[in-house]
Amino acid sequence: MKGLSKDSVNRIEVGEDGAGQRVDNYLTKLLKGVPKSHIYRILRSGEVRVNGGRVGPDHRLKVGDAVRVPPVRVAQPRPPAHPAQASRLDAHILHEDDALLVIDKPAGLAVHGGSGISHGVIEQLRAARPAAGFLELVHRLDRDTSGVLLLAKKRSALTALHEQLREGRVQKFYLVLVSGQWRNPKQNVRLALNKYVLASGERRVSVSEDGMASHTIFRLKQSWKEFSLLEAELKTGRTHQIRVHLAHLGYPIAGDDKYGDFALNKVLAKNGLKRMFLHAWKVGILHPLSGEHAAYEAPLPQELQAFLDRLDSPGNPDAQAL
Numbered sequence: 001m002k003g004l005s006k007d008s009v010n011r012i013e014v015g016e017d018g019a020g021q022r023v024d025n026y027l028t029k030l031l032k033g034v035p036k037s038h039i040y041r042i043l044r045s046g047e048v049r050v051n052g053g054r055v056g057p058d059h060r061l062k063v064g065d066a067v068r069v070p071p072v073r074v075a076q077p078r079p080p081a082h083p084a085q086a087s088r089l090d091a092h093i094l095h096e097d098d099a100l101l102v103i104d105k106p107a108g109l110a111v112h113g114g115s116g117i118s119h120g121v122i123e124q125l126r127a128a129r130p131a132a133g134f135l136e137l138v139h140r141l142d143r144d145t146s147g148v149l150l151l152a153k154k155r156s157a158l159t160a161l162h163e164q165l166r167e168g169r170v171q172k173f174y175l176v177l178v179s180g181q182w183r184n185p186k187q188n189v190r191l192a193l194n195k196y197v198l199a200s201g202e203r204r205v206s207v208s209e210d211g212m213a214s215h216t217i218f219r220l221k222q223s224w225k226e227f228s229l230l231e232a233e234l235k236t237g238r239t240h241q242i243r244v245h246l247a248h249l250g251y252p253i254a255g256d257d258k259y260g261d262f263a264l265n266k267v268l269a270k271n272g273l274k275r276m277f278l279h280a281w282k283v284g285i286l287h288p289l290s291g292e293h294a295a296y297e298a299p300l301p302q303e304l305q306a307f308l309d310r311l312d313s314p315g316n317p318d319a320q321a322l
Helices: 023-030 036-044 083-092 121-128 155-166 241-249 262-270 302-312
Strands: 010-013 066-069 093-096 100-105 146-152 171-179 186-190 193-197 203-207 215-223 227-234 278-286 293-297
Touching: 023 036, 023 066, 083 093, 083 100, 083 121, 093 293, 100 121, 121 146, 146 155, 146 293, 155 278, 171 241, 171 302, 203 241, 215 241, 227 241
Parallel strands: 146 278
Antiparallel strands: 010 066, 093 100, 100 146, 171 227, 171 278, 186 215, 193 203, 215 227, 278 293
16 A cells, blocks of 8 residues: 555555554545545545445445545655664564464563653554565553563454454463462453543553453462462453453552552562563464464563562561561
8 A cells, every 4th residue: 555646537446454443544544645635535436436336434445446546745754763772572473373463572562652652662663564465463562561472464364363352362361470479279250341531641440340341260370478479361351451350359460550459569679570470471363364272372571570589588578577
């Protein structure tokens, strides 16, 4: 979809990356920098045609459709703000094939730009792969959460994986260190969650009876005097779900700067834990090409493993209640 003429009519054949998209969204991506109001105007006026006919903005495209696009002025793409960062993500690739790119996302890196962040994972990877025809996030991780992140290289793969997510067939497992002694080897937590916004504009989530149904399964992996290492299996994928479920139960995540124990976090930082201890260690899917089960794993980052090693060592800070 490169090389659009700004002075003459363009005729574009829809490829796999556009199959199933609404024509307004397709044009928004195609005509970067063109206001949506203008896109809707050329749709309403009939200047945009699909296979020779007028269509509404909600018309869904198919592979091979011929789209007529009138001459428009498009903004020149900006060079990436941090081009060097894009190549650094190559070291975090866990798996790649014709349909999928799987990375081990570092903590502190947003998955996409916005809210004062110019370039997240998706922007950096696109900058590193200018020839890639299609690259989209399958799901998201919080900025401060590390671990397995799936990206689709084909629209058909994205559609198939989104269907698996909606049907609850994607398996997501996290490792999390909490403050307190967790008692049950396995515990199902079903607490409805409601999103709200602070006066500062920051998003927050709380347990609320009229919120969205949310389900997490926690399994105890290891315990110490003051801490517990849990595996959290997400059965739903609500914003901040693991963090809010644990905080509500009285087991805040170590290092969580939104829902955690802030006084404890300061002590933890002095003892080597300077980030939230939440890591997406495993994701299981049905591969969108083969249909076979596939699982992708990311080991604990060095800084999290080092903190666990300190808890296991003689005279550890946990034994002294930090």
